Ligand SMILES: NC(=O)C1=CN([C@@H]2O[C@H](COP(=O)(O)OP(=O)(O)OC[C@H]3O[C@@H](n4cnc5c(N)ncnc54)[C@H](O)[C@@H]3O)[C@@H](O)[C@H]2O)[C@@H](O)CC1
Protein backbone atom coordinates (compact mmCIF):
# COMPACT_ATOMS: atom_id res chain seq x y z
CA UNK A 1 0.00 0.00 0.00
CA UNK A 2 1.33 3.44 -0.91
CA UNK A 3 0.18 6.91 -0.03
CA UNK A 4 -1.09 9.24 -2.74
CA UNK A 5 -0.37 12.92 -2.13
CA UNK A 6 -1.98 16.10 -3.43
CA UNK A 7 -0.12 18.83 -5.36
CA UNK A 8 0.91 20.78 -2.25
CA UNK A 9 2.10 17.64 -0.46
CA UNK A 10 4.19 16.72 -3.52
CA UNK A 11 5.86 20.15 -3.43
CA UNK A 12 6.53 19.67 0.28
CA UNK A 13 7.88 16.17 -0.38
CA UNK A 14 10.43 17.55 -2.87
CA UNK A 15 11.39 20.34 -0.46
CA UNK A 16 11.68 17.95 2.49
CA UNK A 17 13.95 15.61 0.50
CA UNK A 18 16.13 18.53 -0.61
CA UNK A 19 16.49 19.73 3.00
CA UNK A 20 16.82 16.38 4.76
CA UNK A 21 18.74 14.05 2.44
CA UNK A 22 20.30 16.59 1.81
CA UNK A 23 20.46 16.99 -1.95
CA UNK A 24 20.54 20.16 -4.03
CA UNK A 25 17.34 20.80 -5.95
CA UNK A 26 19.27 20.77 -9.24
CA UNK A 27 20.72 17.34 -8.40
CA UNK A 28 17.26 15.98 -7.65
CA UNK A 29 16.21 17.24 -11.06
CA UNK A 30 19.24 15.47 -12.55
CA UNK A 31 18.23 12.23 -10.82
CA UNK A 32 14.67 12.55 -12.14
CA UNK A 33 15.92 13.26 -15.65
CA UNK A 34 18.28 10.27 -15.67
CA UNK A 35 15.42 8.00 -14.59
CA UNK A 36 13.18 9.44 -17.30
CA UNK A 37 15.79 9.19 -20.05
CA UNK A 38 16.58 5.56 -19.18
CA UNK A 39 12.97 4.55 -19.41
CA UNK A 40 12.34 6.68 -22.50
CA UNK A 41 15.11 4.89 -24.35
CA UNK A 42 13.91 1.48 -23.30
CA UNK A 43 10.44 2.34 -24.61
CA UNK A 44 11.65 3.98 -27.85
CA UNK A 45 15.07 2.63 -28.67
CA UNK A 46 15.13 3.61 -32.35
CA UNK A 47 13.31 6.94 -32.32
CA UNK A 48 14.30 10.60 -32.58
CA UNK A 49 13.00 13.07 -30.03
CA UNK A 50 11.35 16.47 -30.09
CA UNK A 51 11.16 17.95 -26.62
CA UNK A 52 8.82 20.82 -25.72
CA UNK A 53 9.76 22.60 -22.51
CA UNK A 54 7.96 25.11 -20.31
CA UNK A 55 9.90 27.48 -18.08
CA UNK A 56 9.34 25.89 -14.67
CA UNK A 57 10.96 22.79 -13.23
CA UNK A 58 9.08 20.49 -15.59
CA UNK A 59 10.75 22.42 -18.42
CA UNK A 60 14.03 22.10 -16.52
CA UNK A 61 13.58 18.32 -16.59
CA UNK A 62 12.99 18.53 -20.34
CA UNK A 63 16.26 20.42 -20.88
CA UNK A 64 18.21 17.95 -18.72
CA UNK A 65 16.66 15.01 -20.61
CA UNK A 66 17.66 16.68 -23.88
CA UNK A 67 21.26 17.07 -22.66
CA UNK A 68 21.41 13.37 -21.75
CA UNK A 69 20.07 12.33 -25.14
CA UNK A 70 22.51 14.63 -26.93
CA UNK A 71 25.36 13.10 -24.92
CA UNK A 72 24.29 9.71 -26.29
CA UNK A 73 24.32 11.07 -29.83
CA UNK A 74 20.56 10.78 -30.20
CA UNK A 75 18.78 13.10 -32.59
CA UNK A 76 16.99 15.69 -30.44
CA UNK A 77 15.22 18.97 -31.20
CA UNK A 78 14.50 21.22 -28.22
CA UNK A 79 11.81 23.91 -28.06
CA UNK A 80 11.08 26.24 -25.17
CA UNK A 81 7.57 27.66 -25.13
CA UNK A 82 8.13 31.28 -24.26
CA UNK A 83 4.86 31.93 -22.45
CA UNK A 84 6.33 33.92 -19.57
CA UNK A 85 9.29 36.15 -18.78
CA UNK A 86 9.85 34.18 -15.56
CA UNK A 87 11.84 30.95 -15.42
CA UNK A 88 12.62 28.73 -12.44
CA UNK A 89 16.26 28.76 -11.20
CA UNK A 90 16.77 25.08 -12.08
CA UNK A 91 15.39 25.70 -15.56
CA UNK A 92 17.98 28.46 -16.01
CA UNK A 93 20.84 26.19 -14.84
CA UNK A 94 19.79 23.46 -17.26
CA UNK A 95 19.33 25.97 -20.05
CA UNK A 96 22.92 27.11 -19.56
CA UNK A 97 24.15 23.51 -19.46
CA UNK A 98 22.46 22.67 -22.73
CA UNK A 99 22.89 25.79 -24.79
CA UNK A 100 26.51 25.10 -25.80
CA UNK A 101 25.62 21.52 -26.83
CA UNK A 102 22.67 22.08 -29.13
CA UNK A 103 20.35 24.76 -30.50
CA UNK A 104 17.48 25.60 -28.17
CA UNK A 105 14.58 26.97 -30.22
CA UNK A 106 12.04 29.35 -28.80
CA UNK A 107 8.32 29.31 -29.56
CA UNK A 108 6.77 32.74 -29.12
CA UNK A 109 3.93 32.44 -31.61
CA UNK A 110 2.40 29.55 -33.49
CA UNK A 111 4.54 30.47 -36.50
CA UNK A 112 7.52 29.11 -34.54
CA UNK A 113 5.92 25.66 -34.16
CA UNK A 114 8.10 23.16 -36.05
CA UNK A 115 7.34 20.49 -38.60
CA UNK A 116 8.12 17.39 -36.56
CA UNK A 117 9.83 14.43 -38.23
CA UNK A 118 7.75 11.28 -38.62
CA UNK A 119 10.29 9.19 -36.70
CA UNK A 120 9.99 11.45 -33.68
CA UNK A 121 8.55 10.88 -30.26
CA UNK A 122 7.30 14.10 -28.67
CA UNK A 123 8.40 14.65 -25.07
CA UNK A 124 6.01 16.89 -23.18
CA UNK A 125 7.91 18.87 -20.54
CA UNK A 126 5.80 22.02 -20.73
CA UNK A 127 4.00 22.04 -17.39
CA UNK A 128 4.21 19.55 -14.54
CA UNK A 129 2.77 19.26 -11.07
CA UNK A 130 2.83 23.06 -10.81
CA UNK A 131 -0.11 23.45 -13.23
CA UNK A 132 -2.65 25.55 -11.38
CA UNK A 133 -4.91 27.14 -14.02
CA UNK A 134 -6.17 26.49 -17.55
CA UNK A 135 -3.57 27.11 -20.25
CA UNK A 136 -4.04 30.06 -22.58
CA UNK A 137 -2.28 31.84 -25.44
CA UNK A 138 0.79 30.22 -26.90
CA UNK A 139 0.73 27.37 -24.33
CA UNK A 140 -2.73 26.43 -25.48
CA UNK A 141 -1.75 26.68 -29.15
CA UNK A 142 1.31 24.47 -28.69
CA UNK A 143 -0.62 21.83 -26.75
CA UNK A 144 -3.29 21.75 -29.45
CA UNK A 145 -0.66 21.35 -32.17
CA UNK A 146 1.02 18.50 -30.31
CA UNK A 147 -2.34 16.75 -29.81
CA UNK A 148 -3.03 17.04 -33.53
CA UNK A 149 0.41 15.75 -34.53
CA UNK A 150 -0.59 12.04 -34.31
CA UNK A 151 2.97 11.29 -33.17
CA UNK A 152 3.64 9.30 -29.99
CA UNK A 153 3.65 11.70 -27.03
CA UNK A 154 5.24 10.96 -23.68
CA UNK A 155 4.67 13.30 -20.75
CA UNK A 156 7.23 14.11 -18.11
CA UNK A 157 5.62 13.61 -14.67
CA UNK A 158 2.09 14.59 -15.74
CA UNK A 159 0.43 15.75 -18.96
CA UNK A 160 0.76 19.50 -19.36
CA UNK A 161 -2.46 21.20 -18.36
CA UNK A 162 -3.70 18.38 -16.10
CA UNK A 163 -4.07 19.11 -12.38
CA UNK A 164 -2.54 16.64 -9.93
CA UNK A 165 -5.40 16.58 -7.46
CA UNK A 166 -8.26 18.75 -8.69
CA UNK A 167 -10.97 18.24 -11.29
CA UNK A 168 -10.39 19.80 -14.68
CA UNK A 169 -13.06 22.01 -16.19
CA UNK A 170 -14.79 21.10 -19.45
CA UNK A 171 -12.94 22.68 -22.35
CA UNK A 172 -9.50 22.80 -20.69
CA UNK A 173 -6.68 22.23 -23.17
CA UNK A 174 -4.48 19.36 -22.00
CA UNK A 175 -1.83 17.16 -23.60
CA UNK A 176 -3.18 13.73 -24.59
CA UNK A 177 -0.13 11.54 -24.11
CA UNK A 178 0.38 7.91 -25.03
CA UNK A 179 2.52 7.52 -21.93
CA UNK A 180 3.12 9.36 -18.70
CA UNK A 181 6.29 8.60 -16.77
CA UNK A 182 5.70 10.11 -13.37
CA UNK A 183 8.18 10.69 -10.58
CA UNK A 184 8.08 8.55 -7.46
CA UNK A 185 4.35 8.04 -6.84
CA UNK A 186 1.03 7.85 -8.68
CA UNK A 187 -0.91 11.07 -8.97
CA UNK A 188 -4.57 11.22 -8.00
CA UNK A 189 -5.45 12.55 -11.45
CA UNK A 190 -4.31 9.29 -13.09
CA UNK A 191 -6.94 7.30 -11.22
CA UNK A 192 -9.97 9.29 -12.27
CA UNK A 193 -11.83 7.73 -15.21
CA UNK A 194 -12.64 11.16 -16.69
CA UNK A 195 -8.92 11.85 -17.16
CA UNK A 196 -8.10 8.75 -19.16
CA UNK A 197 -7.42 10.75 -22.34
CA UNK A 198 -4.85 12.83 -20.45
CA UNK A 199 -2.80 10.02 -18.93
CA UNK A 200 -2.32 7.13 -21.36
CA UNK A 201 -0.21 4.27 -20.06
CA UNK A 202 1.58 5.40 -16.93
CA UNK A 203 4.27 4.22 -14.62
CA UNK A 204 6.21 5.53 -11.66
CA UNK A 205 9.94 6.19 -11.76
CA UNK A 206 11.53 6.07 -8.29
CA UNK A 207 13.78 9.10 -7.67
CA UNK A 208 14.53 8.52 -3.99
CA UNK A 209 12.18 11.06 -2.41
CA UNK A 210 12.19 10.94 1.40
CA UNK A 211 10.57 7.88 3.01
CA UNK A 212 10.45 9.71 6.29
CA UNK A 213 8.19 12.34 4.74
CA UNK A 214 5.85 9.57 3.60
CA UNK A 215 5.67 8.10 7.08
CA UNK A 216 4.99 11.46 8.70
CA UNK A 217 2.45 12.79 6.23
CA UNK A 218 -1.18 11.78 6.41
CA UNK A 219 -3.47 11.40 3.45
CA UNK A 220 -6.83 9.85 2.79
CA UNK A 221 -5.80 8.41 -0.58
CA UNK A 222 -3.93 5.14 -1.01
CA UNK A 223 -2.67 2.97 -3.85
CA UNK A 224 -2.98 -0.79 -3.31
CA UNK A 225 -0.01 -2.31 -5.08
CA UNK A 226 0.31 -5.32 -2.80
CA UNK A 227 -1.69 -6.99 -0.05
CA UNK A 228 -0.71 -9.19 2.85
CA UNK A 229 -2.68 -12.27 3.76
CA UNK A 230 -3.07 -14.03 7.07
CA UNK A 231 -1.35 -17.36 7.30
CA UNK A 232 -3.74 -20.28 7.67
CA UNK A 233 -2.93 -21.84 11.02
CA UNK A 234 -1.67 -25.43 10.91
CA UNK A 235 -4.26 -26.71 13.35
CA UNK A 236 -7.21 -25.08 11.70
CA UNK A 237 -10.44 -26.80 10.68
CA UNK A 238 -13.31 -25.73 8.47
CA UNK A 239 -14.99 -23.93 11.38
CA UNK A 240 -11.95 -21.64 11.65
CA UNK A 241 -12.75 -20.06 8.32
CA UNK A 242 -16.35 -19.13 8.85
CA UNK A 243 -19.68 -20.11 7.40
CA UNK A 244 -20.87 -17.88 4.60
CA UNK A 245 -24.33 -17.67 3.10
CA UNK A 246 -24.81 -16.52 -0.47
CA UNK A 247 -28.43 -15.47 -1.08
CA UNK A 248 -28.37 -15.24 -4.84
CA UNK A 249 -30.00 -16.09 -8.14
CA UNK A 250 -33.37 -16.08 -9.85
CA UNK A 251 -34.81 -17.90 -12.86
CA UNK A 252 -32.49 -17.14 -15.79
CA UNK A 253 -29.68 -15.92 -13.50
CA UNK A 254 -28.63 -19.07 -11.68
CA UNK A 255 -25.29 -18.67 -13.47
CA UNK A 256 -24.58 -15.57 -11.36
CA UNK A 257 -25.28 -17.64 -8.25
CA UNK A 258 -22.92 -20.36 -9.43
CA UNK A 259 -20.11 -17.88 -10.20
CA UNK A 260 -20.35 -16.21 -6.80
CA UNK A 261 -20.37 -19.60 -5.06
CA UNK A 262 -17.35 -20.93 -6.95
CA UNK A 263 -15.39 -17.73 -6.30
CA UNK A 264 -16.27 -17.89 -2.60
CA UNK A 265 -15.03 -21.48 -2.36
CA UNK A 266 -11.86 -20.66 -4.29
CA UNK A 267 -11.17 -17.88 -1.77
CA UNK A 268 -10.83 -20.03 1.30
CA UNK A 269 -14.25 -19.97 2.98
CA UNK A 270 -14.69 -22.72 5.62
CA UNK A 271 -18.29 -23.57 4.81
CA UNK A 272 -20.60 -22.19 2.18
CA UNK A 273 -24.36 -22.44 1.99
CA UNK A 274 -26.09 -21.08 -1.07
CA UNK A 275 -29.69 -19.95 -0.71
CA UNK A 276 -31.32 -19.99 -4.12
CA UNK A 277 -34.74 -20.34 -5.78
CA UNK A 278 -35.97 -23.91 -6.15
CA UNK A 279 -35.34 -23.92 -9.91
CA UNK A 280 -31.58 -23.66 -9.30
CA UNK A 281 -31.21 -26.68 -7.02
CA UNK A 282 -29.88 -29.24 -9.48
CA UNK A 283 -27.70 -26.73 -11.30
CA UNK A 284 -26.04 -25.63 -8.09
CA UNK A 285 -25.62 -29.13 -6.64
CA UNK A 286 -24.07 -30.49 -9.79
CA UNK A 287 -21.87 -27.51 -10.71
CA UNK A 288 -20.74 -26.58 -7.18
CA UNK A 289 -20.78 -29.82 -5.16
CA UNK A 290 -18.63 -28.26 -2.42
CA UNK A 291 -21.43 -25.85 -1.43
CA UNK A 292 -24.45 -26.78 0.64
CA UNK A 293 -27.64 -25.73 -1.03
CA UNK A 294 -30.86 -24.55 0.55
CA UNK A 295 -33.80 -23.58 -1.64
CA UNK A 296 -36.52 -21.00 -1.29
CA UNK A 297 -40.12 -22.27 -1.49
CA UNK A 298 -40.60 -20.11 -4.59
CA UNK A 299 -39.62 -21.72 -7.86
CA UNK A 300 -38.09 -18.72 -9.63
CA UNK A 301 -37.07 -16.13 -7.03
CA UNK A 302 -36.10 -15.62 -3.42
CA UNK A 303 -39.18 -14.85 -1.36
CA UNK A 304 -38.76 -16.10 2.21
CA UNK A 305 -35.88 -15.18 4.52
CA UNK A 306 -34.15 -18.27 5.92
CA UNK A 307 -32.74 -18.60 9.44
CA UNK A 308 -29.61 -16.44 9.48
CA UNK A 309 -28.23 -17.21 12.94
CA UNK A 310 -25.34 -19.46 12.03
CA UNK A 311 -23.71 -17.36 9.33
CA UNK A 312 -20.56 -15.30 9.77
CA UNK A 313 -21.35 -13.17 6.74
CA UNK A 314 -23.98 -13.03 4.01
CA UNK A 315 -23.38 -12.16 0.38
CA UNK A 316 -26.53 -11.09 -1.38
CA UNK A 317 -27.64 -9.73 -4.71
CA UNK A 318 -25.97 -11.58 -7.59
CA UNK A 319 -28.65 -12.42 -10.18
CA UNK A 320 -31.39 -11.71 -7.62
CA UNK A 321 -33.90 -9.87 -9.79
CA UNK A 322 -36.25 -7.21 -8.44
CA UNK A 323 -39.62 -8.94 -8.15
CA UNK A 324 -42.03 -7.81 -5.45
CA UNK A 325 -41.49 -11.07 -3.57
CA UNK A 326 -37.74 -10.58 -3.64
CA UNK A 327 -38.10 -7.01 -2.38
CA UNK A 328 -40.15 -8.35 0.54
CA UNK A 329 -37.51 -11.04 1.15
CA UNK A 330 -34.75 -8.43 1.29
CA UNK A 331 -36.77 -6.25 3.62
CA UNK A 332 -37.21 -9.09 6.11
CA UNK A 333 -33.57 -10.14 5.78
CA UNK A 334 -32.34 -6.62 6.55
CA UNK A 335 -34.43 -6.56 9.70
CA UNK A 336 -33.18 -9.93 10.93
CA UNK A 337 -29.53 -9.95 9.95
CA UNK A 338 -26.82 -9.40 12.55
CA UNK A 339 -23.72 -10.14 10.49
CA UNK A 340 -22.22 -7.81 7.87
CA UNK A 341 -23.54 -8.14 4.35
CA UNK A 342 -21.82 -8.02 1.00
CA UNK A 343 -24.42 -6.28 -1.15
CA UNK A 344 -24.30 -6.45 -4.93
CA UNK A 345 -26.34 -5.78 -8.04
CA UNK A 346 -30.11 -6.09 -7.59
CA UNK A 347 -29.88 -5.98 -3.81
CA UNK A 348 -28.49 -2.45 -4.26
CA UNK A 349 -31.03 -1.54 -6.91
CA UNK A 350 -33.89 -2.58 -4.65
CA UNK A 351 -32.43 -0.60 -1.77
CA UNK A 352 -31.88 2.48 -3.91
CA UNK A 353 -35.60 2.46 -4.74
CA UNK A 354 -36.66 1.97 -1.12
CA UNK A 355 -34.63 4.59 0.73
CA UNK A 356 -35.74 3.43 4.19
CA UNK A 357 -34.00 0.11 3.55
CA UNK A 358 -30.62 1.89 3.41
CA UNK A 359 -30.91 2.72 7.08
CA UNK A 360 -31.11 -1.01 7.79
CA UNK A 361 -27.71 -1.86 6.29
CA UNK A 362 -25.75 -3.61 9.05
CA UNK A 363 -22.56 -1.85 10.15
CA UNK A 364 -19.43 -2.72 8.14
CA UNK A 365 -21.31 -4.12 5.20
CA UNK A 366 -19.62 -3.94 1.81
CA UNK A 367 -21.52 -2.46 -1.16
CA UNK A 368 -20.22 -3.30 -4.61
CA UNK A 369 -22.22 -1.20 -7.08
CA UNK A 370 -21.31 -0.73 -10.73
CA UNK A 371 -21.56 2.89 -11.97
CA UNK A 372 -25.30 2.83 -12.75
CA UNK A 373 -26.10 1.20 -9.41
CA UNK A 374 -23.90 3.74 -7.66
CA UNK A 375 -25.77 6.60 -9.30
CA UNK A 376 -29.02 5.18 -7.97
CA UNK A 377 -27.53 5.27 -4.47
CA UNK A 378 -25.79 8.66 -4.38
CA UNK A 379 -27.33 10.64 -7.26
CA UNK A 380 -25.41 12.20 -10.14
CA UNK A 381 -22.00 13.85 -10.04
CA UNK A 382 -20.26 16.63 -11.95
CA UNK A 383 -16.83 14.99 -11.99
CA UNK A 384 -14.96 12.03 -10.51
CA UNK A 385 -13.68 14.02 -7.53
CA UNK A 386 -17.22 15.00 -6.59
CA UNK A 387 -18.31 11.38 -7.07
CA UNK A 388 -15.72 10.25 -4.53
CA UNK A 389 -16.79 12.96 -2.09
CA UNK A 390 -20.41 11.82 -2.36
CA UNK A 391 -19.41 8.21 -1.82
CA UNK A 392 -17.40 9.22 1.26
CA UNK A 393 -20.47 10.95 2.73
CA UNK A 394 -22.59 7.85 2.01
CA UNK A 395 -19.98 5.52 3.48
CA UNK A 396 -19.73 7.51 6.70
CA UNK A 397 -23.49 7.97 7.01
CA UNK A 398 -24.24 4.26 6.70
CA UNK A 399 -20.98 3.02 8.26
CA UNK A 400 -20.34 0.79 5.28
CA UNK A 401 -17.59 0.16 2.75
CA UNK A 402 -18.42 1.20 -0.80
CA UNK A 403 -16.64 0.14 -3.97
CA UNK A 404 -16.52 2.52 -6.91
CA UNK A 405 -15.87 -0.08 -9.59
CA UNK A 406 -13.83 0.77 -12.65
CA UNK A 407 -10.33 0.59 -14.12
CA UNK A 408 -8.86 1.55 -10.74
CA UNK A 409 -11.65 0.47 -8.42
CA UNK A 410 -11.80 2.75 -5.40
CA UNK A 411 -12.61 1.20 -2.03
CA UNK A 412 -14.14 3.92 0.15
CA UNK A 413 -14.06 3.29 3.90
CA UNK A 414 -16.23 4.79 6.64
CA UNK A 415 -13.09 6.44 8.11
CA UNK A 416 -12.98 8.36 4.79
CA UNK A 417 -9.95 6.59 3.37
CA UNK A 418 -10.03 5.82 -0.35
CA UNK A 419 -7.94 2.87 -1.57
CA UNK A 420 -7.38 2.70 -5.33
CA UNK A 421 -6.64 -0.70 -6.80
CA UNK A 422 -3.69 -1.30 -9.09
CA UNK A 423 -4.69 -4.62 -10.67
CA UNK A 424 -7.26 -5.54 -13.32
CA UNK A 425 -7.89 -4.86 -16.99
CA UNK A 426 -10.74 -4.05 -19.39
CA UNK A 427 -11.21 -7.77 -20.13
CA UNK A 428 -12.97 -7.92 -16.77
CA UNK A 429 -15.66 -5.49 -17.88
CA UNK A 430 -18.13 -8.24 -18.66
CA UNK A 431 -21.25 -9.68 -17.01
CA UNK A 432 -20.32 -12.05 -14.19
CA UNK A 433 -17.08 -10.39 -13.01
CA UNK A 434 -18.99 -8.65 -10.24
CA UNK A 435 -20.51 -11.94 -9.06
CA UNK A 436 -17.00 -13.34 -8.73
CA UNK A 437 -15.92 -10.32 -6.67
CA UNK A 438 -18.89 -10.69 -4.33
CA UNK A 439 -17.95 -14.31 -3.70
CA UNK A 440 -14.33 -13.40 -2.97
CA UNK A 441 -15.12 -10.59 -0.51
CA UNK A 442 -17.75 -12.74 1.24
CA UNK A 443 -15.18 -15.51 1.71
CA UNK A 444 -12.60 -13.14 3.18
CA UNK A 445 -15.00 -11.71 5.75
CA UNK A 446 -16.02 -15.27 6.68
CA UNK A 447 -12.36 -16.02 7.44
CA UNK A 448 -12.03 -13.17 9.89
CA UNK A 449 -10.69 -10.35 7.76
CA UNK A 450 -12.29 -7.03 8.68
CA UNK A 451 -14.75 -5.80 6.08
CA UNK A 452 -12.29 -3.04 5.13
CA UNK A 453 -9.45 -5.54 4.61
CA UNK A 454 -11.74 -7.95 2.78
CA UNK A 455 -12.82 -5.28 0.31
CA UNK A 456 -9.29 -4.01 -0.38
CA UNK A 457 -7.73 -7.47 -0.62
CA UNK A 458 -10.67 -8.92 -2.55
CA UNK A 459 -10.57 -6.21 -5.20
CA UNK A 460 -6.80 -6.61 -5.56
CA UNK A 461 -6.85 -10.40 -5.90
CA UNK A 462 -9.84 -10.29 -8.26
CA UNK A 463 -7.89 -7.92 -10.52
CA UNK A 464 -4.70 -9.94 -10.21
CA UNK A 465 -6.50 -13.12 -11.28
CA UNK A 466 -8.09 -11.14 -14.12
CA UNK A 467 -4.64 -10.03 -15.26
CA UNK A 468 -3.37 -13.62 -15.34
CA UNK A 469 -6.49 -14.71 -17.24
CA UNK A 470 -6.04 -11.92 -19.77
CA UNK A 471 -2.39 -12.85 -20.33
CA UNK A 472 -3.44 -16.40 -21.14
CA UNK A 473 -6.66 -15.83 -23.07
CA UNK A 474 -6.56 -12.19 -24.15
CA UNK A 475 -8.95 -9.54 -22.88
CA UNK A 476 -11.70 -10.34 -25.36
CA UNK A 477 -11.74 -14.09 -24.84
CA UNK A 478 -11.43 -14.24 -21.06
CA UNK A 479 -14.50 -15.14 -19.00
CA UNK A 480 -15.39 -14.49 -15.37
CA UNK A 481 -14.97 -18.21 -14.76
CA UNK A 482 -11.35 -17.80 -15.94
CA UNK A 483 -10.90 -15.21 -13.18
CA UNK A 484 -12.04 -17.81 -10.64
CA UNK A 485 -9.72 -20.33 -12.22
CA UNK A 486 -6.70 -18.03 -11.85
CA UNK A 487 -7.25 -17.09 -8.22
CA UNK A 488 -4.12 -17.92 -6.21
CA UNK A 489 -3.86 -17.32 -2.49
N1 LIG B 1 13.11 19.62 -7.00
C1 LIG B 1 11.89 19.44 -7.41
O1 LIG B 1 11.00 20.09 -6.90
C2 LIG B 1 11.66 18.51 -8.52
C3 LIG B 1 10.71 18.84 -9.48
N2 LIG B 1 10.58 18.12 -10.57
C4 LIG B 1 9.80 18.62 -11.70
O2 LIG B 1 9.22 19.85 -11.40
C5 LIG B 1 7.85 19.87 -11.77
C6 LIG B 1 7.13 20.89 -10.99
O3 LIG B 1 7.77 22.11 -11.29
P1 LIG B 1 7.18 23.54 -10.94
O4 LIG B 1 6.66 23.52 -9.58
O5 LIG B 1 8.24 24.50 -11.31
O6 LIG B 1 5.96 23.68 -11.88
P2 LIG B 1 5.70 23.49 -13.43
O7 LIG B 1 6.96 23.27 -14.16
O8 LIG B 1 4.62 22.52 -13.54
O9 LIG B 1 5.10 24.92 -13.80
C7 LIG B 1 5.88 26.08 -13.74
C8 LIG B 1 5.11 27.26 -13.30
O10 LIG B 1 4.18 27.66 -14.28
C9 LIG B 1 3.12 28.36 -13.70
N3 LIG B 1 1.88 27.85 -14.23
C10 LIG B 1 1.09 26.87 -13.74
N4 LIG B 1 0.03 26.67 -14.52
C11 LIG B 1 0.15 27.54 -15.55
C12 LIG B 1 -0.63 27.80 -16.68
N5 LIG B 1 -1.75 27.14 -16.93
N6 LIG B 1 -0.24 28.77 -17.53
C13 LIG B 1 0.90 29.44 -17.31
N7 LIG B 1 1.69 29.23 -16.25
C14 LIG B 1 1.33 28.28 -15.37
C15 LIG B 1 3.20 28.18 -12.24
O11 LIG B 1 3.59 29.37 -11.63
C16 LIG B 1 4.25 27.09 -12.06
O12 LIG B 1 4.99 27.21 -10.90
C17 LIG B 1 7.42 18.45 -11.60
O13 LIG B 1 6.28 18.14 -12.35
C18 LIG B 1 8.66 17.71 -12.06
O14 LIG B 1 8.61 17.56 -13.45
C19 LIG B 1 11.52 17.05 -10.84
O15 LIG B 1 12.64 17.64 -11.45
C20 LIG B 1 11.92 16.33 -9.60
C21 LIG B 1 12.47 17.28 -8.60
Ligand SMILES: [K+]
Nearest residue numbers: 124127158160
Ligand atom coordinates in the same frame (compact mmCIF):
# COMPACT_ATOMS: atom_id res chain seq x y z
K1 LIG C 1 4.51 17.57 -18.60
